Amino acid sequence: MVFKELPPEVSKVASRLPDVVLEMERTAPYAAASLAGSRGLRISVNDREQVVTEVPPSQGLVLSAWNGSFFEESATSEVTAQQAFQLARSLTSRMQLAPTSTRLDSGPTLRQHFSTDCVRDPASLSTKEKLELCIDVLRRARKLDTRIVNVQVDYTETLESKVFANRNRLLSQGVQRMRFGVVIMVSDGQRMQYDWLGKDGTGGLELIEISDDELLKLCDNAIALLSAGRIPPGMYEVICSPDVSGVIAHEAFGHGVELDMFLKDRARSRQYLGKAIASPLVDILDDPSYPGGHGTYFFDDEGQLAAPTYIIRQGVFERGLSDHYSAHSLCMPHTANGRRESFERKIYVRMSNTFFGRGQTPVQSMLDSVEHGIYLQHTSSGMEDPKGWGMQVTSHYGEEIVNGKLTGKRFAPIGITGYVPDILHSVSMVGDDFLLSGGTCGKGHKEWVPVSSGGPHLRLKARLG
Amino acid sequence: MLQRIIEAVRREEGVHDWLARHIRKTSTQYYTIGSRAESRRSVQSEKVLVTVMNDHAASAGGQEQMRGQAQATILPADLADETSLQHKLNQAVFMAHLADNSPYGLPAPAEYPTVELADLTIQSRAKQVAEGLVQQLLAALEHEKDVRLSSAEAFVEETQIELQNSRGCHGEQTQTSLLLDWVLLAASSNDEMESHLAVERRRVSDVDVAGMVRRHAQYARDALLATAPRTGVFPVVVSDEALEELLMAEGHSPLIYRSSAQLKYQRMTPWEVGATIFTTSPSGDQFTLYSHALLPFGMRSAAFDAEGLATHRLPIVEKGLLSRFWAEQRYAEYLQVPATGTFGNMEIAAGTHPFSALLDDDATLYHIVAFSAMSPDPFTGDFVGEIRLGYELTAGRARPIRGGSISGNLFDVLARAQLSQETTFLGDYVGPRAMRFADVTVAGA
Numbered sequence: 001m002v003f004k005e006l007p008p009e010v011s012k013v014a015s016r017l018p019d020v021v022l023e024m025e026r027t028a029p030y031a032a033a034s035l036a037g038s039r040g041l042r043i044s045v046n047d048r049e050q051v052v053t054e055v056p057p058s059q060g061l062v063l064s065a066w067n068g069s070f071f072e073e074s075a076t077s078e079v080t081a082q083q084a085f086q087l088a089r090s091l092t093s094r095m096q097l098a099p100t101s102t103r104l105d106s107g108p109t110l111r112q113h114f115s116t117d118c119v120r121d122p123a124s125l126s127t128k129e130k131l132e133l134c135i136d137v138l139r140r141a142r143k144l145d146t147r148i149v150n151v152q153v154d155y156t157e158t159l160e161s162k163v164f165a166n167r168n169r170l171l172s173q174g175v176q177r178m179r180f181g182v183v184i185m186v187s188d189g190q191r192m193q194y195d196w197l198g199k200d201g202t203g204g205l206e207l208i209e210i211s212d213d214e215l216l217k218l219c220d221n222a223i224a225l226l227s228a229g230r231i232p233p234g235m236y237e238v239i240c241s242p243d244v245s246g247v248i249a250h251e252a253f254g255h256g257v258e259l260d261m262f263l264k265d266r267a268r269s270r271q272y273l274g275k276a277i278a279s280p281l282v283d284i285l286d287d288p289s290y291p292g293g294h295g296t297y298f299f300d301d302e303g304q305l306a307a308p309t310y311i312i313r314q315g316v317f318e319r320g321l322s323d324h325y326s327a328h329s330l331c332m333p334h335t336a337n338g339r340r341e342s343f344e345r346k347i348y349v350r351m352s353n354t355f356f357g358r359g360q361t362p363v364q365s366m367l368d369s370v371e372h373g374i375y376l377q378h379t380s381s382g383m384e385d386p387k388g389w390g391m392q393v394t395s396h397y398g399e400e401i402v403n404g405k406l407t408g409k410r411f412a413p414i415g416i417t418g419y420v421p422d423i424l425h426s427v428s429m430v431g432d433d434f435l436l437s438g439g440t441c442g443k444g445h446k447e448w449v450p451v452s453s454g455g456p457h458l459r460l461k462a463r464l465g
Numbered sequence: 466m467l468q469r470i471i472e473a474v475r476r477e478e479g480v481h482d483w484l485a486r487h488i489r490k491t492s493t494q495y496y497t498i499g500s501r502a503e504s505r506r507s508v509q510s511e512k513v514l515v516t517v518m519n520d521h522a523a524s525a526g527g528q529e530q531m532r533g534q535a536q537a538t539i540l541p542a543d544l545a546d547e548t549s550l551q552h553k554l555n556q557a558v559f560m561a562h563l564a565d566n567s568p569y570g571l572p573a574p575a576e577y578p579t580v581e582l583a584d585l586t587i588q589s590r591a592k593q594v595a596e597g598l599v600q601q602l603l604a605a606l607e608h609e610k611d612v613r614l615s616s617a618e619a620f621v622e623e624t625q626i627e628l629q630n631s632r633g634c635h636g637e638q639t640q641t642s643l644l645l646d647w648v649l650l651a652a653s654s655n656d657e658m659e660s661h662l663a664v665e666r667r668r669v670s671d672v673d674v675a676g677m678v679r680r681h682a683q684y685a686r687d688a689l690l691a692t693a694p695r696t697g698v699f700p701v702v703v704s705d706e707a708l709e710e711l712l713m714a715e716g717h718s719p720l721i722y723r724s725s726a727q728l729k730y731q732r733m734t735p736w737e738v739g740a741t742i743f744t745t746s747p748s749g750d751q752f753t754l755y756s757h758a759l760l761p762f763g764m765r766s767a768a769f770d771a772e773g774l775a776t777h778r779l780p781i782v783e784k785g786l787l788s789r790f791w792a793e794q795r796y797a798e799y800l801q802v803p804a805t806g807t808f809g810n811m812e813i814a815a816g817t818h819p820f821s822a823l824l825d826d827d828a829t830l831y832h833i834v835a836f837s838a839m840s841p842d843p844f845t846g847d848f849v850g851e852i853r854l855g856y857e858l859t860a861g862r863a864r865p866i867r868g869g870s871i872s873g874n875l876f877d878v879l880a881r882a883q884l885s886q887e888t889t890f891l892g893d894y895v896g897p898r899a900m901r902f903a904d905v906t907v908a909g910a
Contacts, residue, residue, distance in 0.1 A: 009545040041560075048731050050564040053535040054557070059542055060510065070502050077510040078541045131563050149732045185733055185844070192735055192844060230872060233696050233908030264498055264616040265650055266659060325503070344508050346496065383838030385853070387650075387659040388688070390868050392837040392851035413842065415849035415870040415908065444646065445663060445715065465696075465849065465870045465908020 001111060005161035005174030009079070010035060010059060014172065016081045017165035020063065020088050025167065027092035030066035030104040032166040034301060035059075035079065036343045040158035040177075041127065045134045047142065047150045052131055055158050060343025065091050068101025071325065075343045104328055106168040107303065114298035115174040118204030122157045122176065125205060130155055137210055141184055144219040147226075149192070152183040155208070164303040173298040177201070177450055179438065180208035182215065184222045193225040193412075195378070195396065200438030200452070202296040224410050225397055231411035233465035237373030237401075238416075239366055239457060242435035244395055246453030247379040249284050250354045250441065252391040252420045254453075255384030257311055258337070258349035259326035268389045269317060277317040278424035283357030284312040286321055288336050293353035294438025295451035301347050302338040309335045312424075323349045341447045348443050356455030359430025363457045366429045368404040374464060375399045375406060380413060389420040398464070418463045431457030467627055470513050470539055473550055479558040481532075482518035482571050484630040484772060487511075492622045495595040499614055500603055513539040515554070519561035520568070533564030569795040572804065574633045575775040577768040581761040582640035584668040587621055594669055595619040598645050605678035606649070612682040615648040615659060634773030642667050642764070649678070651685035658688035660835070660854070662706065665892045667762040684834060684854050691865035694857060694909035700830040701871055701907070702823050704899035709891045710839045711848065711875070713811055716893075719846040719875050720754060721808045724781045726792030730799045733844060736787050743880035747785050749903075750816045750884045754782040756791050757895070758809025764893040770806035778812070779805055785880070813896030816884025823885055823901040824858055831907060832856045832863075833871065846875035869909035878902040 003011040017033040024031035040055030061084055062075045074091045076083060125133070134153045141151045156179040163172045179200040186193055197218045201207045240248065253269075261267035269277070278284075288297050288306035299305050302324045310318050322330075323338030326349055339350040367375070378396040385392070397412035436454035467487040474483050494506040515537045523529045537557035543549040587594055598619045606614055620643065627637045646663040660681040666672050703711055712718060723742070728734040736742060742752075758776035760766050767776055772794055780788045790802055797804035824832055833855040841848035849872035856863040881904070884897040 007542060007549065009542050009549070046731060049566055050533065052533065052560040052563045054537060054560075056514075056536070056538050057540065059540050071504050073504065073506040075506065075508040075510075077512065080542075080545075127560060128563055187735070192733070194844060230906065233870075233872075233906060264648065265657065266615055266648060344492065344510060346494065346504055346506055380842070381838060381840050383851070385837055385851075387657065388853070388867065390837060390851055390853070392870070394840075394849055413847050413849050413872075415851065415872060417851045417868060417870050417908065419868070444661070446646075463869070463908060465872055465906065 003172050013079050013081050014163040020084045023088045024065050024092050028065040032064045034062050035163040038160045043134050043155040045138050046152040058342045062343045067095050068098030106166045109168045111170045113172045116176040116202050120205035141215045147186045149187045150185045154181045169303045171299050178207045186222045188226045195222040200294045201292040203292050228410040228412035236464050237370050238462050239375045241377045242454045243437050244376045244379050245356050245455045245458045247382040247393050250453035251382030251384050254351045254354045256386035257320040259320045259322040260349045261386045267386045272317045276315050278315040279427040280315040281430045282315050286354045288352035290353040293452045295352035300336040300338045301340050304336040306336045339449050353452045358434045358456050361429045363431045366459050370401045373401045391420050415465045416462050426461040429459035477554045479519050480517045481520045482631045484516040486514045487627040490624045493591040493595050495619045497617045517557045531565040532568045533561040535560035569798045571630045571632050572774040572794045577775050580766050580768045584641045586669050587641040591621045595621045601674040605675045609682035612651045615650045617647040620644040630773050636769040638768050649685045653689045660685035687865040691867035693868045694866040694907050696909045698904050701905040702832040702901045707833050709894040714840050717843045719841050719843050722843040726790040726796035726800050730796050744876045745880045747880045749882040751784045753814035755812035756808045757812040760810045763810035765810045774806035776806045811894050815886050815888050816897050818883050820885040820887050820899050829859045841875045872906050
């Protein structure tokens with residue numbers, strides 16, 4: 001098998017991983033070995049500075065041994081075959097097998113390599129050309145208005161390479177992630193404000209094109225925010241853009257259906273399995289195989305092949321997301337959601353691309369239907385609360401809707417809070433559009449992994465403040 | 466490893482200045498679900514971060530000299546043969562050559578202060594510390610009615626850093642850290658609620674497990690009874706971890722951003738030295754803020770910053786006026802201000818009000834002890850945060866609340882803040898235990 005995204009020295013170790021697994025399984029009922037690495041390029045330009053540098057690379061080996069009750073792991077940045085065997089012997093020699101030992105399923109036999117398809121391979125442009133591309137966007141944005149005090153343009157390409165081996169599997173993948181962002185900072189001499197635009201996904205340079213119209217809209221939004229006020233607190237009819245819909249799917253609902261939360265008794269959602277939890281218009285999915293999503297991968301960090309999971313179908317909570325440990329412990333389906341931040345961290349149940357399913361209502365009809373409400377357009381943060389099921393999502397700004405028309409009056413920032421089932425039941429329209437936005441997601445305040453979230457526009461009721 | 470890399474950097478053509486940091490880390494991790502082990506991990510990592518600077522003519526033409534810099538992270542596998550190391554350094558020089566920035570230098574050698582960063586207990590018994598912290602949690606919970614442990618994670622780490630740069634700086638420091646992250650569950654006959662806390666410290670003795678369990682067990686029990694706050698404008702007291710979250714914002718504090726020389730150079734902060742930091746007339750306690758990198762066992766303490774600048778305890782804001790911008794070497798040179806190094810721990814001068822007096826009011830006020838997440842906008846200072854747990858206080862009577870949010874602007878509310886005279890140390894923050902803000906918007910029922 002050829003591990004084409006790996007450096008040659010690391011590739012040699014990858015081919016020995018099945019033997020390392022066999023070594024550990026002389027003692028452990030189940031074992032796995034993985035190599036995880038990433039490297040990339042970052043370019044950042046603004047009015048006054050230029051940065052062209054690497055994305056700090058990471059490369060490490062993780063050995064996982066199941067002692068019949070839980071995983072014990074050793075990890076190191078020293079990736080040599082000798083170190084791998086030494087670590088395997090050391091790990092299993094100090095391991096105490098559980099008295100009532102259970103085996104884990106190694107899955108069907110499979111040896112395969114996967115890699116991201118790029119329409120325009122990032123390697124087709126030189127680093128200098130990529131810098132020129134960023135400077136071009138900076139210049140185009142900079143001349144749009146005299147109130148602009150700075151423009152920041154960021155380009156990031158990251159190649160993530162992983163190898164996984166257990167008794168039956170030897171899998172490798174190369175995932176190319178791209179991110180491109182523009183921030184426009186404006187001032188009227190009294191206040192400063194800003195807005196940003198991001199393009200991202202797995203793929204190539206085709207993902208990161210930004211038009212003059214998009215830059216102009218971004219500049220107009222930033223300037224409009226200079227006169228934004230604070231929203232009077234209260235319940236509102238709300239139209240959520242796909243960006244805001246996605247954060248509701250991810251933060252408000254997604255984290256609460258990660259099955260490690262079930263094991264810890266932290267998920268209120270558990271009492272709703274198989275029951276209606278949302279309006280019948282609502283579908284929510286997590287799909288690590290979604291083509292081009294920023295959270296896309298071919299297999300998770302436990303060698304489980306990526307596939308879509310319907311979490312909510314027509315308003316009914318159908319299934320949660322799992323890793324090997326939680327699926328085994330709860331006797332629930334094993335989904336491809338076992339992910340680690342890097343070799344230095346443990347695997348947790350994590351989302352990938354999480355989104356509301358597409359509906360049938362044209363977006364203009366949704367806006368037309370609102371007598372008085374708010375169009376929430378851009379999320380700046382969100383936080384989960386799986387036990388209390390309170391929702392916190394912060395929208396960078398929102399625009400007033402009166403009699404179906406956007407008035408141009410903006411409020412910033414806007415906090416969206418409420419009880420998650422109430423909000424999901426309040427969904428009264430689902431748009432016929434669809435968009436994913438990429439980012440990174442933490443578990444609590446750490447363990448960052450690339451994800452995306454999104455879906456269509458939604459009409460719902462929420463408390464804003 | 467470091468010397469071999471430095472020799473290679475010195476041989477590399479096009480390197481006009483350089484900086485190398487050798488970082489070695491060991492991590493012991495212990496995870497439980499309830500009292501049952503979920504996972505045990507041990508991790509060792511090593512890397513050398515090399516930054517190279519290249520001087521060149523401006524790409525736009527002309528005689529102007531420019532400087533670019535780029536980083537190469539050298540991993541152990543890169544040392545298997547000379548080609549890989551050489552390739553990474555070549556790439557870094559090539560990238561540095563592309564970036565056009567006004568010239569700047571690196572810090573010169575300096576005498577570094579002695580800063581307490583390492584806990585001998587962690588260094589000698591990491592595994593016992595990790596598992597011992599969880600045992601302490603479980604023991605403390607035996608005294609708490611209707612409260613149990615949902616899950617716990619203990620990370621116990623030691624990091625050794627050696628730094629050298631081309632101007633002759635050479636520093637070494639060893640630091641330890643621990644993270645104890647836990648969730649408590651309180652149960653009533655028909656419901657359960659949780660209280661979550663993540664504590665980061667450098668020293669085991671700075672973690673008062675029993676005290677924290679007492680407080681958070683009560684929070685979890687109170688969450689069972691909590692209802693939404695009212696909607697309106699009220700005085701709001703924020704205390705302890707919730708206050709640290711509001712002020713520090715996980716390192717993205719508006720107070721740190723707006724006082725940064727880098728942001729001043731990039732025209733992204735409106736602050737001026739000698740001018741007020743507030744957007745309204747100050748009417749509260751005097752506000753004085755230090756960057757304190759020498760704080761014993763502070764999470765942002767260090768003897769030298771990432772470039773080799775010696776660290777200090779420095780006033781940044783005095784009585785509401787900006788004293789100085791904190792400045793890394795490069796931005797200090799650009800703005801022609803003294804180089805201070807990276808912002809350290811946040812220290813705020815104590816106030817004059819007893820904590821109990823901040824909560825004393827005949828009219829309704831809210832006391833917030835936990836946010837779901839509080840991340841004020843680092844550039845504007847605007848904030849909005851969901852209330853995870855708080856108390857509505859009316860004439861001394863307390864009612865637990867949760868849900869809804871508070872919103873405002875950090876510089877507005879600080880202008881009118883009353884600060885407690887009691888202080889607290891919370892890892893990267895030392896200062897008043899509580900602040901009372903006048904007229905904050907509460908979005909509730």
